[in-house]
Amino acid sequence: xxxxxxxxxxxxxxxxxxxxxxxxxxxxxxxxxxxxxxxxxxxxxxxxxxxxxxxxxxxxxxxxxxxxxxxxxxxxxxxxxxxxxxxxxxxxxxxxxxxxxxxxxxxxxxxxxxxxxxxxxxxxxxxxxxxxxxxxxxxxxxxxxxxxxxxxxxxxxxxxxxxxxxxxxxxxxxxxxxxxxxxxxxxxxxxxxxxxxxxxxxxxxxxxxxxxxxxxxxxxxxxxxxxxxxxxxxxxxxxxxxxxxxxxxxxxxxxxxxxxxxxxxxxxxxxxxxxxxxxxxxxxxxxxxxxxxxxxxxxxxxxxxxxxxxxxxxxxxxxxxxxxxxxxxxxxxxxxxxxxxxxxxxxxxxxxxxxxxxxxxxxxxxxxxxxxxxxxxxxxxxxxxxxxxxxxxxxxxxxxxxxxxxxxxxxxxxxxxxxxxxxxxxxxxxxxxxxxxxxxxxxxxxxxxxxxxxxxxxxxxxxxxxxxxxxxxxxxxxxxxxxxxxxxxxxxxxxxxxxxxxxxxx
Amino acid sequence: xxxxxxxxxxxxxxxxxxxxxxxxxxxxxxxxxxxxxxxxxxxxxxxxxxxxxxxxxxxxxxxxxxxxxxxxxxxxxxxxxxxxxxxxxxxxxxxxxxxxxxxxxxxxxxxxxxxxxxxxxxxxxxxxxxxxxxxxxxxxxxxxxxxxxxxxxxxxxxxxxxxxxxxxxxxxxxxxxxxxxxxxxxxxxxxxxxxxxxxxxxxxxxxxxxxxxxxxxxxxxxxxxxxxxxxxxxxxxxxxxxxxxxxxxxxxxxxxxxxxxxxxxxxxxxxxxxxxxxxxxxxxxxxxxxxxxxxxxxxxxxxxxxxxxxxxxxxxxxxxxxxxxxx
Numbered sequence: 145x146x147x148x149x150x151x152x153x154x155x156x157x158x159x160x161x162x163x164x165x166x167x168x169x170x171x172x173x174x175x176x177x178x179x180x181x182x183x184x185x186x187x188x189x190x191x192x193x194x195x196x197x198x199x200x201x202x203x204x205x206x207x208x209x210x211x212x213x214x215x216x217x218x219x220x221x222x223x224x225x226x227x228x229x230x231x232x233x234x235x236x237x238x239x240x241x242x243x244x245x246x247x248x249x250x251x252x253x254x255x256x257x258x259x260x261x262x263x264x265x266x267x268x269x270x271x272x273x274x275x276x277x278x279x280x281x282x283x284x285x286x287x288x289x290x291x292x293x294x295x296x297x298x299x300x301x302x303x304x305x306x307x308x309x310x311x312x313x314x315x316x317x318x319x320x321x322x323x324x325x326x327x328x329x330x331x332x333x334x335x336x337x338x339x340x341x342x343x344x345x346x347x348x349x350x351x352x353x354x355x356x357x358x359x360x361x362x363x364x365x366x367x368x369x370x371x372x373x374x375x376x377x378x379x380x381x382x383x384x385x386x387x388x389x390x391x392x393x394x395x396x397x398x399x400x401x402x403x404x405x406x407x408x409x410x411x412x413x414x415x416x417x418x419x420x421x422x423x424x425x426x427x428x429x430x431x432x433x434x435x436x437x438x439x440x441x442x443x444x445x446x447x448x449x450x451x452x453x454x455x456x457x458x459x460x461x462x463x464x465x466x467x468x469x470x471x472x473x474x475x476x477x478x479x480x481x482x483x484x485x486x487x488x489x490x491x492x493x494x495x496x497x498x499x500x501x502x503x504x505x506x507x508x509x510x511x512x513x514x515x516x517x518x519x520x521x522x523x524x525x526x527x528x529x530x531x532x533x534x535x536x537x538x539x540x541x542x543x544x545x546x547x548x549x550x551x552x553x554x555x556x557x558x559x560x561x562x563x564x565x566x567x568x569x570x571x572x573x574x575x576x577x578x579x580x581x582x583x584x585x586x587x588x589x590x591x592x593x594x595x596x597x598x599x600x601x602x603x604x605x606x607x608x609x610x611x612x613x614x615x616x617x618x619x620x621x622x623x624x625x626x627x628x629x630x631x632x633x634x635x636x637x638x639x640x641x642x643x644x645x646x647x648x649x650x
Numbered sequence: 651x652x653x654x655x656x657x658x659x660x661x662x663x664x665x666x667x668x669x670x671x672x673x674x675x676x677x678x679x680x681x682x683x684x685x686x687x688x689x690x691x692x693x694x695x696x697x698x699x700x701x702x703x704x705x706x707x708x709x710x711x712x713x714x715x716x717x718x719x720x721x722x723x724x725x726x727x728x729x730x731x732x733x734x735x736x737x738x739x740x741x742x743x744x745x746x747x748x749x750x751x752x753x754x755x756x757x758x759x760x761x762x763x764x765x766x767x768x769x770x771x772x773x774x775x776x777x778x779x780x781x782x783x784x785x786x787x788x789x790x791x792x793x794x795x796x797x798x799x800x801x802x803x804x805x806x807x808x809x810x811x812x813x814x815x816x817x818x819x820x821x822x823x824x825x826x827x828x829x830x831x832x833x834x835x836x837x838x839x840x841x842x843x844x845x846x847x848x849x850x851x852x853x854x855x856x857x858x859x860x861x862x863x864x865x866x867x868x869x870x871x872x873x874x875x876x877x878x879x880x881x882x883x884x885x886x887x888x889x890x891x892x893x894x895x896x897x898x899x900x901x902x903x904x905x906x907x908x909x910x911x912x913x914x915x916x917x918x919x920x921x922x923x924x925x926x927x928x929x930x931x932x933x934x935x936x937x938x939x940x941x942x943x944x945x946x947x948x949x950x951x952x953x954x955x956x957x958x959x960x961x962x963x964x965x966x967x968x969x970x971x972x973x974x975x976x977x
Contacts, residue, residue: 198706285847289833329722332834334755334812336722347729349721470846471862472690472839479689483698483716487706493862557682597836604833605805605850 151501152274155509158502159207163200167208168510172518175215176525179232180222181551202488203503207510209484210464211517213477214266217420217457218518221258225251225449226532227544228368229361229551233590234420234456236356237428240583241441241448243364248444251530256391256523257446258453261402263519265454268403269410269461270511278497281469284414289601290613292415294622296595299422301629302429303584311634314584317575321588324350331597332604345560352421353555354565355589359582361548362569365541367576372537388523398450401431409455413462420459422594425587427455433629442583461511468492468504675738675913677712682740686727686747687809688720690839692774692856696902697743700771700922703930709921714741720836723810724751728760736909741768741918744903746814749955749962754812754971762959766906766915767951769922771931772940774900775880776818777871779860780852781845790873790892793852794826800851802829807841807850810834815854817962818875818898820969822854825894845869856900857883857939875899880939901958902940903951919947 158164174193193212197205220235225242238258245254272280287295304314327338328349339346405427412423431451432441441448466472471492473479485492490500497504532540552565575582606612613619683701687693694716701714719727724747734740742748742765752760780787787793797804808815811834819832833850835841838859844850845860846868854875863869871886875898879888889896904922906915925931926945935942946954 285843288844288847288849329725331721331836332811334722334725334751334810336725336757344729344733348719348726466843470690470839470843472843479694479698479718480716482690483702486695486699487702491862494866494868495862601833601835604831607803607831 148274151505152509154502155505155507156512157509158203158506159510159513164204164207164506164510165513167200167204168211168514168517171208171211172215172218172514172521175212175217176219176222176518176521178212179216179219179235180529197484198487202485202490203506205484205488206481206503206507207514209481210507210510211514213460213481214457214511214514214518215521216477217266217460218259218262218453218522220456221262221449221453222255222529223547224360225254225258226529227361227540227547228364229544229547230353230356233353233356234424234460235452236360236421236586236590237424237452237456237583238449239360239364240428240452241443241445243360244442244444245446245449246533247368250444251533252387252526253391253394253446254449255526255529256388257394257398257449259519259522259526260392260395261398261405261450261454262457262522263515264399264402265406265409265456265458266461266515266518267512268406269413269458270508270515272407272410273461273465273511274508277465277469280414281465281494284466284470286618287415288616289598289605290616290619291622292598293595293602294613294619294626295412295415296591296598297626298622298629299426299429299587299591300595301626302426302433303587304630310579310581313580317580317582317584318588321585322592324355324585325589325592326596331593332600345558350564350589351556351561352589354552354561355568356586357548357552358565358568359572359575359586361544361551362566363572363576363582365544365548366569366573368537369541394446398447401427401435401447401451402454404430404434405451405454406458409458410462412455413459414465419463420456421590423459423462424452424456425590427451428583429587433632442581464507468496469494675911675917677710677739677917679739680712681710681714683714683716684727684730684740684742685716685718686720686724686742686744687718688835688837688840689718690842690859691809691837692858692900693743693745693902694718694837694839695858696771699931699934700743700925703925703928704921707928709924712739716743718837720810722751722755723747723812725755725758728752728762729758731765731905731907732758732760734907737907738911738914740907742905742907744901744905745774746817746900746958746962747810747812748901748903748905749959750812750814750817750966753959753963753966761908762905763952763956764908766908766910767948767955768904768906768915768918769926770901770903770946770951770954771922771926772902772935772942774856774858774902775883775939775941776815776854776856776875776898776900777860777883777886777939778822778852778873778875779845779855779864779869779871781848782867782870783848784851787872790887790889790894793872794828797826797828797830797852802831804828804830804852805850806830806832807835807844807853808832809836809838809841814898814900817965817969818854818896821896821898821965822894824969825896842869861938876941880941881936883939899941901954903955923947 197208220232221238224230224235224238225246228239228243230236230239242254327346330337336347408427409423428451431447432438463478467478467482473482490503549562552562572582602612613623683697685693685697697716701716704710704714719730728751731742748762752762787796806819816832823829838855841853842855842859842863845853846863860869871883873889874883874886875889875896877897923945932942
């Protein structure tokens with residue numbers, strides 16, 4: 145432990161060097177804007193800015209890119225909350241409650257909660273990273289296909305409770321998501337399947353961001369347009385010191401979910417298969433399941449913003465772990481960081497911690513500093529962000545529409561996906577109109593492919609014996625948790641109804 | 651006044667048009683660098699190394715952006731290339747599924763020989779790896795004994811049915827007379843991780859995918875499938891030395907879509923030749939067990955692809971297409 149502290153001290157000192165500090169600041173700022181622009185996620189940001197980093201030493205370079213990565217994680221929340229368009233796929237879950245909060249004039253609160261939860265998530269995960277990187281890397285190795293599948297079941301189970309009381313509608317929504325997720329090539333045999341109308345464009349599957357921007361960006365826009373008739377959403381834009389202090393006082397309210405989301409996010413991030421998007425969705429689901437007023441989720445509960453934001457920042461730190469110790473990037477962005485490392489002559493793998501301690505600890509030290517810088521930048525910029533909402537919605541709606549179209553086209557470079565996004569947007573609007581929850585469909589399309597792959601891998605390796613999930617301790621525990629999560633809302637519902645009837649009888 | 655205006659206009663027009671007329675073709679927007687396999691695998695590492703070299707040496711005015719399209723054993727990437735016919739800003743980092751996937755999945759109607767041949771960067775080595783925890787397995791004989799004892803429940807990890815490693819696995823089943831359970835993963839890096847975590851029993855990874863785990867003594871190679879022993883695996887016997895008639899390589903080449911402009915093809919060929927001859931690339935080849943002796947491009951590369959396509963047709967016929975596809 146002593147040696148870890150010394151190493152960390154050296155790392156922190158390194159990140160306070162003027163060049164590195166400047167790199168952190170620039171990275172966070174650039175990331176914030178890249179993350180906030182729909183269609184320009186951290187992947188593009190890191191890829192475009194990679195060459196810039198060849199001008200500075202490797203440690204400063206990775207510090208810059210890592211700071212950019214965090215900055216983008218924070219920034220994703222901004223467009224999710226103010227415009228209802230997920231700025232990056234990791235920020236989809238932030239829309240669920242962030243958007244309703246903004247519509248009811250509490251955008252500053254939501255942005256504040258996102259910033260603070262991100263800060264807590266980021267910091268907790270760096271602490272976990274500092275203290276337990278090697279044992280956690282070993283634990284991640286214990287995660288075979290069976291464990292991955294069981295973990296996915298937990299995620300689905302948390303979402304059964306998401307649709308409120310209407311469990312059949314939730315299940316229907318999950319199934320729609322699963323069908324859309326299955327479009328494209330079969331992941332095991334490589335055969336094309338579910339190619340609608342024989343259109344070859346479907347072979348590549350439905351990109352997650354296309355669905356997310358469609359359902360949330362376009363669907364929300366139509367919905368809001370119908371309800372506000374183009375009026376201004378937020379009349380008074382005030383954001384003084386008083387308001388900041390008042391918002392800080394709210395932290396109590398969402399602290400437990402933030403802590404839960406941080407630990408969960410970090411852990412899911414360390415698994416090479418997952419990444420920040422599933423982590424954020426799972427954290428949201430769990431927060432809802434455990435909340436006392438679960439029904440207010442999706443209608444503007446501040447915990448619903450804090451939970452996914454804590455998780456996606458924690459996961460972004462977590463995904464550094466498999467990248468550094470196993471050479472497997474946990475997310476597309478870390479894959480590009482990995483490319484940078486290879487150029488700088490650093491070979492990620494089990495020996496990296498021992499062979500390049502300066503690099504590893506410099507990076508870890510910078511994560512602490514980067515978290516501080518981003519939270520301060522974020523809070524300072526909130527007044528600018530919420531000014532967006534002071535515009536009448538009749539002006540905002542076309543801007544959102546353009547951003548959605550540009551965002552999708554910039555990501556996939558295909559007109560087909562743009563049309564598909566518009567179509568899915570109309571579908572999202574209809575689902576809302578008919579009171580179907582859309583969040584479970586979004587979850588299913590993210591987790592569907594991961595779940596299918598791990599299920600089929602497990603069954604192939606066990607020669608088709610489904611007992612394999614119950615024979616392995618980690619997967620057994622996960623499955624028990626999943627069952628409990630499904631039964632919990634059902635039972636509490638029955639109990640509540642019984643109480644109500646008893647009361648009525650009295 | 652009027653003359654002055656005309657003069658400046660002309661000068662400005664010349665300044666704009668002159669370099670455009672003189673300069674050769676070069677990318678005008680970021681180049682999509684499509685990888686037909688998942689993150690962390692051999693092709694992925696190569697693509698990311700090349701991308702970085704291009705940027706650090708300032709060889710391209712626009713960046714190369716690596717994009718993984720691992721779906722359907724490379725079918726996703728190949729279909730994407732087919733869609734991009736005539737595009738000058740898309741390149742494919744190809745491996746042997748460049749041949750196998752179009753053979754096995756005829757319905758995709760992909761003709762890889764129509765793709766623009768840019769250059770062959772290397773021939774990669776295949777080795778058979780097991781976890782060092784398996785102390786009883788020290789050579790091919792003890793390996794075969796262990797697989798036979800497991801009675802077809804021996805788990806071999808790979809990157810997908812129809813991928814080159816599944817063909818090699820099928821060739822081994824045929825030559826060595828055993829059966830295994832083949833489990834597909836989304837990339838060579840994930841396969842390596844699952845071998846280290848003992849989720850699978852063995853795999854035929856390329857060196858770059860196992861290098862760091864081998865150095866950390868988590869895994870060990872038993873056999874290599876090259877014709878001759880290759881650095882840094884000089885103490886690992888080849889299959890042929892052990893009397894097993896398997897010799898199999900992985901090609902690492904770059905292709906453009908069909909119908910790419912000849913000027914663009916020439917520009918990319920020059921770019922990758924320069925990379926091939928760079929100190930960094932040659933050093934990578936040596937440390938990671940790749941053979942990078944001869945640069946092959948243009949017609950010669952097209953002929954190589956044609957011969958390889960034919961060889962893979964024969965191989966697939968010999969082992970039977972159904973033996974490499976999952977039940």
